[in-house]
Amino acid sequence: MAAQQKKKILIAHGWMHSAMRYRQFKEDLEQHCPCRIKLYEFPGFGDTPARYKKNILDHYEADMRQYLAGHDFDGIIAHSMGANIALKAALGTTNLLLLSPVYNGLAYLKPLTVFYPFAPSLIRVLQSPFTGCRYLIRLCSLPTVNHFAAMDRQLIEDVRKADPQTAARVLSELIYDHKRVQPTPGRSRVSLLLGQKDRVIPPKSVAMLKNDLGGCPAAVLSGTGHTPVLENYKELRETVTDWIISLPSPKTKNP
Numbered sequence: 707m708a709a710q711q712k713k714k715i716l717i718a719h720g721w722m723h724s725a726m727r728y729r730q731f732k733e734d735l736e737q738h739c740p741c742r743i744k745l746y747e748f749p750g751f752g753d754t755p756a757r758y759k760k761n762i763l764d765h766y767e768a769d770m771r772q773y774l775a776g777h778d779f780d781g782i783i784a785h786s787m788g789a790n791i792a793l794k795a796a797l798g799t800t801n802l803l804l805l806s807p808v809y810n811g812l813a814y815l816k817p818l819t820v821f822y823p824f825a826p827s828l829i830r831v832l833q834s835p836f837t838g839c840r841y842l843i844r845l846c847s848l849p850t851v852n853h854f855a856a857m858d859r860q861l862i863e864d865v866r867k868a869d870p871q872t873a874a875r876v877l878s879e880l881i882y883d884h885k886r887v888q889p890t891p892g893r894s895r896v897s898l899l900l901g902q903k904d905r906v907i908p909p910k911s912v913a914m915l916k917n918d919l920g921g922c923p924a925a926v927l928s929g930t931g932h933t934p935v936l937e938n939y940k941e942l943r944e945t946v947t948d949w950i951i952s953l954p955s956p957k958t959k960n961p
Contacts, residue, residue, distance in 0.1 A: 711736040712740045712742045713741045713742070713781065713950055713956055714742050714779045715744070715773065715780065715781050715783060715835060715950060716745075716774075716777075716779045716781075716783070717743060717745050717746065718746040718782065718784040718785070718789070718791065718806075719745075719746070719751070720785040720787045720788050720806075720933070721787040721877060722864055722868055723751065723752075723786075723864050723933075724747060724752025724753070724864045724867060725745035725747040725753055725861070726863070726923070727936075729938070731942075732745060733865050735942050735946060735947060735950065739947045739950045740946045744777070744779075744861040747843075749769070749872070750762075750868065750869040750873065752864070752867050755869075758872070759875070762879055763790070763885075766791045767791055770792065771795040774796055780953050780954070780956055781800060781801040781802070781803065781949070782800055782801070782802050783804070783805065784804055784863065785804075785805040785934075786933075789804035789808065790807055790808040792804070793809070795886065796894075797894070798890030801895050801896075802894065802896045803899060803946065804872060805947050806899070806900055806906065806907050807907070808880050810883070810911050811881055811882055811884050812879070812881045812906070812908075813908075815877075816881055825870075825874035825877070825878075825921045827870075829865075829868065830870050833865060833868075840862060843861055847934070860936065861936075871878075886918050887918055889918075896904050896922045897922060897923045897949065898915070898916070898922060898923070898924035898925070899924070899927065899929070899934070900924060900925070900926050901927050901933075901934060903932055904931050905932065912924070947953055
């Protein structure tokens with residue numbers, strides 16, 4: 707009976723990340739609160755093969771919506787790109803905790819799209835085993851992380867597993883994605899968890915999302931950039947644990 711009352715949670719990763727990045731987080735959460743967690747991986751990242759060549763965000767949204775139709779979750783935790791997809795695929799159907807969500811594009815990155823034809827090749831260079839590429843990965847991560855000591859292995863592993871064409875296309879689509887949401891009737895709720903030093907998500911985008919949702923609670927992780935699972939693990943775990951505990955208890959289903 708106790709196992710049936712555990713809350714079911716889905717975790718979705720961000721761009722150039724993987725489900726593996728949240729494996730330890732999953733285990734720790736399951737030890738600290740009554741929940742069962744599934745890790746979701748987008749095609750072209752981590753251990754999931756590439757599947758799409760264009761309109762990837764639309765395909766990701768359709769994939770997640772189809773997945774959720776066959777699975778019952780009490781809440782979804784999603785980061786950055788994953789939060790963008792989860793918001794569009796699951797708003798109104800379950801509770802959402804969005805970590806540094808990408809919303810209404812990334813206008814300040816538009817000048818970089820002139821390099822889009824070369825982006826897959828540049829990513830392949832980063833995936834090479836040379837020591838210099840490890841340094842480049844660190845350098846490219848400067849806008850998103852504050853410390854590197856415990857992050858090197860996972861950062862490099864995620865970069866090397868990503869499909870270069872998929873990664874380049876997804877980033878381009880995220881930059882120009884202006885698909886917005888509207889408040890949806892239902893019992894679900896949306897909460898935001900933001901990094902105090904996040905240099906990726908513009909404050910204007912966060913304000914627009916709050917307005918489009920008709921208001922929603924937002925907490926800030928102090929001293930944290932764009933990737934809290936690598937930068938502020940302890941506070942993230944505590945905050946997420948409290949969020950899961952606060953979710954309504956799952957209803958017992960008749961056999």
